[in-house]
Amino acid sequence: MKKPGFAGIPDKNRPAEFMPQSRFGQPAGPSKDLFKNYPDIPRLGERFYAGDPISVARRLLGQRLVRVVNGNRLAGIIVETEAYLGIEDRASHSFAGRHTPRNSAMYQRGGTTYVFLNYGIHHLVNVVTEKTGQPSAVLIRALEPSEGIDAMFQRRPQAQTIRDLCSGPGKLTEALMIDLACNGSDLVSSPELFIEQIRKRRLPENSIQTSSRIGIAYAAEWADKPLRFFIKNNPHVSRG
């Protein structure tokens, strides 16, 4: 079976800018590993998503988000996340027990997908955590693109480099064609959207950086909590 080239360009002809990146931001160079088909890579399962949102947010870093459209894989390594804690968290859509049609997916079992439309323009994708009825989630904020790069550039014509493809929560949903149709789907069993466990151990503590969450200044004392997690020095983290 023939291996797809990186963005359709043979390794030897590829500009350095379009070389695949390692998880830690260094150029990885030509790598079969990145482009192999992974039929046997296990997904993260129910047990994983049942964890609390902070530990899920940390352990999601370095794993691979996969979207399948018409049998084609669009995928990237998760490099940035934010935890939204639940009814006590002023910045969470479930704050104060709000349970509306929009956020009802947050009340489903951990492993459910929660997608919503933000600013009337951008879809944002979350992973629901904990058990049914416990409305916590992890926002996926940035990916390091690894498969389906051609299609991602088509979806995001403004993008000049691979870095522009998925370095923000609205960008990555556009690149991966994630919209409200994915809301409420099950990451554990859906053939169209899931997360592959490509590393068994969580990233070492010293490669993860934290900060306050983005765009929630209104959330009073919750605005400053270190609930944003990202891979240190990774160029695909948002705001670049």
Place this chain on the structure above:
DNA sequence: CGTTCGATTTGCT
């Protein structure tokens, strides 16, 4: 039922 405003991105000043 009307108003306000957002878990953002982009393009222009």
Place this chain on the structure above:
DNA sequence: GCAAATCGAACGC
């Protein structure tokens, strides 16, 4: 660096 885009949820009257 700043404001527009754009729509539906949330909330107040």
